[in-house]
Amino acid sequence: MATQKPQPFPFEHALSLDPLIDFWRQEARATSSPRARLAGIILSMLEEAPEVCGPAIEPEVLEHHHNLLDLMMTAVFPMATSDQVLGAAFIPFELRSFYATEAFARLNLTERLHDDVLINDKPFGETELHETKSILQAYHHILREFYGVDSQAEFSVIATTPEAESGLERHYKIQMDTRFLSVACRGEVKPLSEQDIQRMLANPTNLALWQDLLPPDLFFFRGFTVVTAV
Incomplete structure (x- = not known):
């Protein structure tokens, strides 16, 4: 059986901490928030590190700001549980x-994310590749953000890694959180009829259909994705 060729990810996308920075700005304004003082410290540190701000940054920039990143990421992963919670930011x-909890890094789970891909807890298919899954995940995000339609499609990965002591394989379900990911449209949002939307929902993995109805060059993504393993 011929192996399906990977499709290049067609959407413009970039790493940005701006959605996370916006979160801390809101916390700083909420004087009753228990995190208001920490938010003030983070915003002061950001004034000294403008290179980590903006709509597109290189991950290498963050290598020089470990302390700042640790504080900022407490919005996602409490520092006290870093050695227990399996989580990372991608x-x-x-x-x-570009960031991982101690527990996630210890298991080297990043290297295991090529394993079994699931959509709604069903195998995506042996010949389907990560790039295809990512394109579909982006489209479902667009459908929710611009058309108010939640496809209820859950994208996850089963990662398998051996336990250090016993050597037995352990399976983790990798879940993705897009709360710090934003998508914007170039120009006017293309209208979709109710029939178009129903066709898309009836064919949640039909990449050709989704690309025909929503050309990918109309959209661009900024931010990052939070990954947790359970």
């Missing part, structure tokens, strides 16, 4: 993390 739609 460049949008790429298998490249």
